[in-house]
Amino acid sequence: MWLANTRRRASSGETSRRRDLLRLLGAAGVAGLAGCSGDGGAGTGTGTGAETGTSAGGGRSDQVTYTSASSVDAQSLNWLTTADSTSGAFVTATLDGAWAIKPGQEIFPLWADVSTDDGRVYEIELRDNLRWGGDYGQQTAEDWVYMIRNVFQAEPNWSGYPNAGDWFRQNPDSGQREPIPVEKTGTYTFEIQLFDVDPSFPFKPVMWRQQCIPRALLEQYVPEKDGEGLRQDEELNTLAYTGNLGPYTFEEWDRTSQYVVTRNDDYYLHDADVPDRFTNAPYFEEKAFQILKEESARLGALRAGDVHSAGIPPDKASQFETLESVSVNVTPQPYARILVYNMRANGWEPFRAKAVRQALAFAVNKRAIVENVLRGYAEVAQTMQPRWSKWYDDSTVVEYGVGDRYGSETTRSRLADALSETEYAYDGDALVDGSGEQVTLTLYFDQGQPTEQTIGEFVAQEIQQNAGIAVEPKSISTSTFQDKFVKTSPPQGVEPEWSAGVFNGGPRDVATSAEPWDMSINLQFNTYPFTPASSKGFFEKQGGINFYGYYPEADIAGLYEQASQTTDEARRQELFGEAFGLISEEQPFGFLAMPSSISGYDERVVGYDEEFNTGWDSQTWRFR
């Protein structure tokens, strides 16, 4: 076939590299925009001539390129300047980073191990066989401390490093947001001295998969704070400094087309005390990421065998499950698809009442969304944590929209009770306002996302049928939604009592979005199964992300804080369990479903599994 003897490009199913993880787990970001989560990797490979080698017993498979398909290209290989997951995936193929997290939420040391006695001061110990490329020599603690202090914690942020905020925390002594102290304690060791106890620290993106840059390279730009020079540095943009620090070495990047890395024969894990499968890794001679923006092209390439992995949308998954050449892998992911209610002054005021939100939760059949719209590739969502998470406590979570806690009669009776002291009441099947007019609400969904549109229309239909509220589904682009609906601010000239930033510009009676809206499913929220405390801002009156104007009745944020500073894991589970139970009971938003991630792999590819965060060990994947 045409690709025989040429590179096979593939994509990203395995791209659980740091920034991918940031996206998937919420490390870097939290709430993914609807539609972002379906992209993905791609790939399949039919077995055309290129894959001639086999690997017996985990041996190397020569002459083989593993190719995955990606819907988007990277922005840069200079990771100091990027915040997108594709760039992160490209770079992480050549730079392992500090450590990985195994599916059971267990640290797997890569460049470094982490330890702590008290959950506040963490010691990072680097391996002693890490070598930079070029003339930069050994990677030492000096490189890390210099980079953290002079780039990550620089004020102002002259480099534009996107995750600089992770390196600042509130100091309880001064009450100010200050840089986290970092001290070198040996050639290969340094300490990170948090201001407060934080047992989740190793699982946060601050150091998880964190990469480093040689001090000597940074010294060219730090003294003059030369951000432009740093952005355009050739070594940073061609990954020339990666040495033995990753399973692959940069080969080429044809922008908008492909990214190729080749096996690193000096990979530092070859000499490390790690499971056998790592000591010969990687098993692909080459790894390629093929950029295919059009979904049909990605899926066609997977089907035809031109790529070895690709993301598959739910409505196409069943087609691939019947193919012998492709193995469909379904993994849970942390994003919750939710129905956001606008409780601000330009929304529907009754949403402010917990009883109204609870009543509406009876109106939508979540099981139908999971089975019929998402084709079974999802789980029902009930709170800000997936059921498979260790922080989810069945005994505290109140379920809605399933079994006998779904239906028209229950919804109407509860809604009638909840609205009994307002102008709203039922007139026959319809909910009407004080003037006898049918209550009509808007529901926004993301333009160009067929699955989301179907969910939106289904939810609208359910609320109309079961609650007697007319719902008008409306499509809107992501950027417009962000600009006109998510940003909130007080009217010009009005000074609000408080402000929590651009997305929560003040009390809900004062600060509103530019355009009125009632409900939306445009955003998916990250539930952070590894670091659940990261979602605290969603449930605080003055949370920076509370664009919907939710005022919690229970002290959910207090429970979050208490849990996040508790080192006893059993107690922490108890506290988080309680918090997620309260969230499910208060229904700050309508939790609908947690879609799974679906990837197709060439049937000869082995190494992945069906657990969350599969891909943490992608350097050990191989052809059977």
Place this chain on the structure above:
Amino acid sequence: MSMRWYVVRRVLWAVVATYLILSVTWGLLALTPNPAAEQLQFRAAASGGSAEAAREAFEARRGLDRPLWDRYSDYMVNMVTLNWGWSDSRSQPVMEAIAGAIPYTAVYSVPTTILSVLLGLSIGLYSATHQYTRTDYAATFFAFFGYAIPNFWFAIVLLLVFSVQLGWFPVVFDPDVPLVGFAMAHQLVLPVVVLVTGTIAGVMRYSRAEALEYVQAEFVKTAKAKGAGEFRILTRHVLRPAAVPLMTILIGDILGIFLAASYLVEVVFGIPGLGQLSYNAILAQDTALVLGTTLIFTFVAVIGNLIQDIAYTILDPRIDYGDR
């Protein structure tokens, strides 16, 4: 002399027009909120971080933390000095980005243009001389079919049928094969077919209409009476007078070699050409790259108009620009 003065004036006006277009483009980009910045802010806020810090970091990375006038003057000076700056969305010099994309656009737009002009003219002239025959109807149907069918959809159908199902052509574009060679031609068959069927209708119908004006002309009848063959009549007696008005679209089509970068076709077939480059630059609000690509398109369009006008005088000496 008058012709020369006309050309000089047109070129000077082209410089002014280009400056205005670049300034307006820059202004629009500066005014438009950047979705990427907003998304980063949202992510930061949603993970408990500072949206404000995320915005500041983004602006620092993009150089947006400088005063508007500084940014504007820098960009304009860069344009004039041919140092078109750094593409933030691709992390490479703008010149390099454009130079890298042009060959991939050229490899499909050159054959597309040649084929659509040749086939369009041929079919148009044939239809004109065989008006209302079955072959005329068939040619018209073919032209309108190609025109009516959406390129994007047609490309996907061809890809699925001929690449995925039949395996005749590759699904994935390989940029590593030589630009001129069988492998490149092989993988460009489907994109070229899609584009040719989409563009042939205009040339065909226009040339048919123009040719029809002369098919029954006295000088054509005279040529026939003198025993001139059909091919000679078409090319020497019909095409020549018809060519003057046809220049309007022919020059445009030839310039299409540079401008016909089709974003949609590039997306479906994964070709890293100018279409994707310019469109992605706009989406990413990559100011330096947008201005670079805009300058190229503006230059080609302005110069193209000039060539078109000059071509009239060459084809028809009766046309004079002396008093314009």
